[in-house]
Amino acid sequence: MGSADSEPRTAHHLAPTVARSVKVLVVGAFGVGKTTLIRAVSEIPMLSTEESITTASVGVDPRRDEKRTTTVAMDFGRVTVGSDTALYLFGTPGQRRFWDLWSGLADGAVGALVMVDTRDLAQSFEVLDQLEEHTRLPVAVVVNEFPDSPRHGLDEVRAALDLPEGTPVVSGDVRGRPQAVEALTTLVAHALDLRRAGNAAA
Amino acid sequence: MHTDGYRDHPVRSYVLTGGRAHPTRNTLRPETLLRAVDDGRELPGTAGRHEQALLRTCRGTLALAELAAYLHLPVSLVAVMVSDLVDGGYLAVLSTPVHDLPDTDLLEEVLDGLRGL
Numbered sequence: 001m002g003s004a005d006s007e008p009r010t011a012h013h014l015a016p017t018v019a020r021s022v023k024v025l026v027v028g029a030f031g032v033g034k035t036t037l038i039r040a041v042s043e044i045p046m047l048s049t050e051e052s053i054t055t056a057s058v059g060v061d062p063r064r065d066e067k068r069t070t071t072v073a074m075d076f077g078r079v080t081v082g083s084d085t086a087l088y089l090f091g092t093p094g095q096r097r098f099w100d101l102w103s104g105l106a107d108g109a110v111g112a113l114v115m116v117d118t119r120d121l122a123q124s125f126e127v128l129d130q131l132e133e134h135t136r137l138p139v140a141v142v143v144n145e146f147p148d149s150p151r152h153g154l155d156e157v158r159a160a161l162d163l164p165e166g167t168p169v170v171s172g173d174v175r176g177r178p179q180a181v182e183a184l185t186t187l188v189a190h191a192l193d194l195r196r197a198g199n200a201a202a
Numbered sequence: 203m204h205t206d207g208y209r210d211h212p213v214r215s216y217v218l219t220g221g222r223a224h225p226t227r228n229t230l231r232p233e234t235l236l237r238a239v240d241d242g243r244e245l246p247g248t249a250g251r252h253e254q255a256l257l258r259t260c261r262g263t264l265a266l267a268e269l270a271a272y273l274h275l276p277v278s279l280v281a282v283m284v285s286d287l288v289d290g291g292y293l294a295v296l297s298t299p300v301h302d303l304p305d306t307d308l309l310e311e312v313l314d315g316l317r318g319l
Binding site for chain 2: 011015020022041078080102104107184
């Protein structure tokens with residue numbers, strides 16, 4: 001009980017009743033607010049984990065047989081829903097090559113919550129294309145309302161992004177927990193609708 | 203972005219896992235829940251300090267990704283150590299992986315849970 005922990009950070013363990021886990025990917029370009037949303041919802045301080053990629057240099061001076069190792073970080077958080085389920089929120093950039101660094105990251109996910117910044121809609125195209133091409137994940141779009149964002153109607157955003165019919169779009173300042181939770185709720189409700197309709201089954 | 207604080211070099215990772223790059227089981231996901239088996243058995247003295255730290259950190263339930271974050275090691279490496287510790291009976295996998303989409307029961311529970319936050 002409250003004994004000193006020899007680990008560098010005290011681990012925030014789940015309640016003993018929790019024996020199921022499920023995840024949502026929070027996807028979007030850098031700076032779009034993924035971390036903000038995760039932090040707003042998470043019951044534990046934000047965690048981060050890194051993987052390294054080694055890139056061999058090609059076509060350079062052969063005397064310098066140089067390999068560069070870079071690390072890529074993924075931020076994530078957690079919230080316990082009900083008495084026995086942990087919901088993990090993994091924040092990832094849109095590129096598929098990034099997800100592949102974490103084995104099984106997209107497998108079995110409830111869906112992808114795609115974050116969009118109306119000041120730069122173009123950067124969301126690649127994210128949405130990648131999801132559509134490489135996964136069968138249910139998608140919901142959340143327009144993060146930055147203080148200086150131009151205010152567009154959600155129908156305008158939907159048209160600009162050429163979203164498939166049925167893809168939910170919500171907007172809000174995701175620094176607030178209610179707005180962040182609302183965005184997640186929208187995604188899970190959409191995933192449930194798809195599941196019930198059988199559209200997402202094998 | 204600079205991540206100079208990252209201490210584990212690929213060569214070191216390779217040594218830590220006895221030269222293996224892949225875990226003995228492929229059902230481990232970042233969200234897989236784990237907990238140390240509390241049967242009073244001690245790890246053999248040959249176990250490394252990372253294995254010891256892993257079991258200590260996992261005295262309560264944590265997901266694989268959380269374990270990796272607390273240990274400051276990549277998920278891919280921790281998955282290899284976790285596999286060995288599960289095989290040896292020191293660590294238990296609590297959650298079963300969801301394939302494809304989660305079923306409606308699970309989605310309903312998550313939805314109710316979110317609405318209750």
